[in-house]
Amino acid sequence: MTEQTMNQAIEKLAENYNQLEQSLVNQLRLQVPNHQLTVGTYRERVWKSLFEMIIPKKYCIEQSVFIIDSYGNISREVDLAVYDEMYTPYIFNYGEIKFIPIEAVAVVVQCKSGVNDTATTENVIEWVNTVKALKTSMDSVTRNITDLVDNYDRSLHSKILTQTSTRPITILCATEMGRSMRTKLLNEFDILLFVEDIGTGKDGKKKARLVKQIPGEEKNFIQWNDELNHSMHSDREKEEAEYMMGRKKDALNSIESLKRRNLTQLRVTNHQEEEKTILSLTFQLNQLLMFLNNPMLFPHRAYARMFTKNLGGKIQED
Template sequence: MDKETKQKEERIKAEKNTVRAIIDNYKGLAGSLAQQLTLKTPNHHVTTGSHREEVWKSLFVQMVPRKFHIEQGVFIIDSEGHISDEVDLAIFDENYTPYIFKFGKIKFIPIEAVAVAVQCKSSNINGAEDWAKSIKRLLPAFDSVTRVLPGLNHNNLESAKMLLEKEKKQQSQTATRPILILCSLVEKGNPADPHKAGTIQHGNAKDFDIILNVDENNQLSQVIPNENWDYREWYKELNHYDLKRYKECDDYEKVAMGGSSLGKTLKELEIDKEGENVILSLTFQLNQLLMLINNPMFFPHQSYVNMFREHLINTDRVGKEQTGAKSGGTK
């Protein structure tokens, strides 16, 4: 064997060893994560809960692109004035979308900005489904003005209908929703495991897109209830979510872009058949979902301004009516 061939073989061997080391490192990371999550603070549940949120947050910090920001303990709001239950971890765009309110630890983030919402639970997962529903009820507003290459673009339903009539072009986004993740510590295994009786799948596992769990053996597992969905189904779910909620649902459904199946699923992104390398698989699966959304919706400034104005008008009117009632009843 000549020197060049020997060097080439040694390089190939070194590269294979490096790839194997990366795989093993992810397995070790899962074990370390599980140990940190099961560490208990004596007689102080608030500290323990906050610690666990930080641990889960560290996982997502390693995983999602830097274009996204991760905050703990936020509320999500829409331009109708609907507010979600508290969100343990929100992954959202902070570059172009303003906070609706931020002071100290109190943060309100518009629904149009949020890409992922995470609920962190311990062994008691009661209320998780209601939490998910409190987010899914929020209505993104399809009404933004932004600069695009040809100039200014007013992205709203009327302009979308005109574009469809004139150029036969549909909208790639009309109503986004966050990817919903449940992180839990259920001792008997993942609460969405289809092979377990009496678990969340008998309620509404479909309310969550990904369920991560650490069991009593410190094993991290993952269930994606809709892992066999075609990417086209995910695209529609995350970019044109439940358009029947809107008053103009027929118009929304007309302008929403459809398309044929791609023949690709998240199941195909599992690293191994046994599901032993959860974090490495999740890195690709979650980021694939983020790429199907790609960017949060352009922020609809006018819709939020209208909401605050309407609130001011209503509260001023109620205040005047109450003042008038009091003065009318005084002698």
């Protein structure tokens, strides 16, 4: 294959993503009067199709689920949840309703038709806070190469652990989003995805495009890793504060290249500096998923105790 042929093939690939983006926008902007519930479900499926296209097949994507933790907390309904069923195979069911343990969840997505007023914005913030309030547990036991390891053993916390308390990547998707509302939401979500009008075409029809905003795009990879794998929101505040101080000291001695890497470097733009949203999202979101990689080991005892306590049973002590 000649260099010219290779360049043409890459251009065709990029153009294909342009067409996918336009198709997605057209589907999201489809107007069906007097069928708000139907349209809402339909748009969730459209967003779901986007994530199915760019996220590795090892992840499952469920629509309309709840997320639960071993402390008995439950999130509000999550429009789309991306989770790893291979490492955490426990999905609690109540009829058609699914409850997914927080340890398994890599991404949560809220889908809205429009975020243009204060009431909707506050509702969205309340929603994401119910997810942020969930706490993972390290009460798990597994086998490594040489022996069994109890991750709840406090003596292990003096070592550098690759995961201590994970949190999911938070994404807000909307068919439209007011500029002032975006400003309020930038500190609440990791990624904002929305459709934005860009004028009128030669045929007189309105033109729109898919826009992506990542507030932490310029954070380096060490910072992202700490946010996703060491979110530190359990009941061991003093111990975890000391642990994080140690991590910050170690970060000073980290490989220099990691301090220079960030998500901005994974943006795809053309010669006019116009971003190719779906291509950029593919590289950026999957980079964040690679930081999480595999979910935390499932804390069987923590969930068993949570159910037992809720049912009034006797907790089996150590």
